[in-house]
Amino acid sequence: MKVNKKVIGVTLASSLALSTLGFTADNSKVEAKKDPEKAKNVIVLVMDGVSSSTTTLARWYKGEPLAMDEILTGGVRTYSAESAITDSAPAGTALATGNKSNDKFVGVLPTTVTSPGVDQSLAENPYKPVANVLEGAKISGKATGIISTSEIQHATPAAFSSHVTHRSDYDNIAEQQVYQNMDVVLGGGKNTLLSQNRKDGEDLVNVIESKGYDLVETRDELLNSESNKLWGTFASSALAYDMDRSKTNPEEPTLAEMTKKGIETLSKDKDGFFLFIEGSKPDWAAHANDAIGMISDTLAFDDAVREAIEFAKKDKNTMVVAVSDHGNSGISIGNQNTNGSYPSIPVSTYVDPLKKATMTLEGALKQLKSDKSNVLEVAALYGIDNPTPAETKELNNSTNLGKTLVQLLATRANIGFTTGGHTGEDLFMYSYGPGKPVGFVENTDIAHSVASAMGFDLKKLDDQLFVNAEVAFKTIGATVSINASNKENPILVVQKGKTIAELPVNKDIVLINGKENTLRSVTVQSNGIFYVSNEVVELVKKGK
Known part of the structure; x- marks a missing residue:
């Protein structure tokens, strides 16, 4: 247990069955290794907005198996309490609390239940906060942490660390996160911590430092820190795409580096740890139909999964679960151009045009001059090299260069997109270690599997918290x-x-x-x- 956490005399263990929180009647620790279904440590990784076609394309692009492939164990249904297509907020809420919820809701129960099979009684306590697996791990005496390539206040990390009625309520999310007393917090979102940007004027940076965190803001500071409490705030909002980082933001750490450092720090706790990790920006790229950004950060996420698996294999007492919270963009390998020719089109036809890009859409557009005099150079960064006369005309006449670029690249690579929004297909689930979920499951089942592996029941915990x-x-x-x-x-x-x-x-x-x-x-x-x-x-x- 960490000595810097003050705990008042009356504990939750007195009113909650001690065995559900990993304690025996004499308050001694239950040794997890005695039960093959119990895990000392749990790592949950979420790749935001990654459809199965995205992982397929990323694998072809990489040219070798993904780390995730080794631990594929099933599938997951992602729908919300009200829709076949979920937003990240209720999706994160389902994964963190075991409860289906509504659009934009973070860590609270729904007001509306219309999806078949969802418990109608959930709507009887609308907006009620519900306990999440990180809170359960913390009360069990474990170290806890969250990592994200977006703002840490973004919907999915927020669902594992806060409770608000709308995902845009960054002020309250940030405050709850600071006072959750997690041991490791790494990602973006510094703006919301600053007093001048908050409605309440509270200086959360000062609070973080007063709580004994080593506040780090660069990759080097992160990697060199030896503190048991780490708060890394590496960007005002979100971190850069992995492909762009070395050129635009070299001082930022990679997701894999944050993951490795997070595991190293949390694993110092003899009671174990819970760590949540999100690869956030594949979703943002998918909204823009940016295949390069999608591939870039799906592969970066896979590198983080590799770090988690390597630790779990050595530790032999760690559960790892990796999953996407929902699909996005309706991406397809093949489009209208391949209707009659797909049986004979080699992989290279799809992949080679993508490999010409050296920056994501976001990164390339940041290089555009205000007078747009370097449009063709920007297009080349995104893989549109040696444009045809027709492509050149489109680029020069474009009133939405981002849209033009993704359309041109999709045509060259024979990639299709059906939407700029989320999609509702079932997705793959990857898991490893003691107590891991397997088979075809609901997203809510993952939360309950995680809680069970750590030795507590979410419903009982919720009744107490x-x-x-x-x-x-x-x-x-x-x-x-x-x-x-x-x-x-x-x-x-x-x-x-x-x-x-x-x-x-x-x-x-x-x-x-x-x-x-x-x-x-x-x-x-x-x-x-x-x-x-x-x-x-x-x-x-x-x-x-």
């Missing part, structure tokens, strides 16, 4: 009110006799008669309702 504050305190004869003098950071005020407890939203602290105590979970306000842990209710009840 997030109860309606007004209802819970009323049952013990306490009254509640809200101090909204700072409307961006309201405080729940609870009074029972001479005991006054103050719970700031999004934080893991409670002030009881002015004395600050650290809690095991954050207090959440969702749709106007405060949710607290039973831990706090017991404290107020006992007047401590």
Whole structure:
């Protein structure tokens, strides 16, 4: 257990069956290796927006098997509570909490359930926060972390570390993440940590440093750090695409480097760890129909999976799960040009045009001069070399160069796209190690497999972490009110006799008669309702 984590006297273990959190009745640790279905460590990796055709194309492009191929164990259904095609927020919520939810919802229950087979009762507690596997791992005494190539406040990493009613609520997501007291946080999103960019004016960088993190902002700083608590903020928003990084942002680490460092840091904890990793930008590339960006960051993600597998093989007590949260773009290897000729078209016809690109669409467009005088040079960076007269005319006359470039490259490579949005197909699942999920599963099943492997039950955990504050305190004869003098950071005020407890939203602290105590979970306000842990209710009840 980490010595820098203050824990108040009354713990959740007193009200939650200890065995479900990995403890025996005498509070000693259950040794995971005694149970082949239990894992000391769990690593969950999500490649955002990667369809099966994308992994196929990436494999052909690489010219050899992917690391993921070695641990292919099944498939996953990705639909949300209301749609055959999910957004990243409910997809992440399903993977993290084991609950289907609605568009844009992060870590909270849905208001609407229309998808066949989804439990209708989920909508009976709309917007209620639900416990995730990272919170369960932390309460079990494990080290925890999240890694992302987007802003860490983006939908999927947010689903593993926060609870909000809309994925765009970066201010509240960031605050909850800071006060979750994770041990490793690596990615982008520095803007949302800065006081001048936040509605509440809180300086979260100062809070991070006060919590004992080594705050690193470059690749070298990350790789040279020896701290047990790491917070890496490498970009104002998202990190660069892997293919572009050496030219545009060489000071940023790769996803594989962040993964390796994250594992090295977290594995120092004798109780084990949980680590979430997202390769975020294949999704962004897919939205733009940028095949180069999709391949670039799918391969970068695969390198991260390789790091996880190598650790798990040596450790022999680590579960690894890699999956995509949803498809995107409807990418196909083959298009209208190949209708009658596909049986005789070699792989090189699809791959060689793609290999001419030296930058992704994002990277190439950043090289465009304001007067657009270097359009053909930019096109060459994206693989459109030696353009035909017709292609040259299209490029020079284009009013949307990005769209023109992806269309020209898709035509050259015989790649098809059906949409610039998400798609609803079933996807592959990759897993390794003790307790790993196998077969054809729901995305929600992955969360429950992860929780089970770490020795706890998500439903029981949820019953302890997030109860309606007004209802819970009323049952013990306490009254509640809200101090909204700072409307961006309201405080729940609870009074029972001479005991006054103050719970700031999004934080893991409670002030009881002015004395600050650290809690095991954050207090959440969702749709106007405060949710607290039973831990706090017991404290107020006992007047401590």
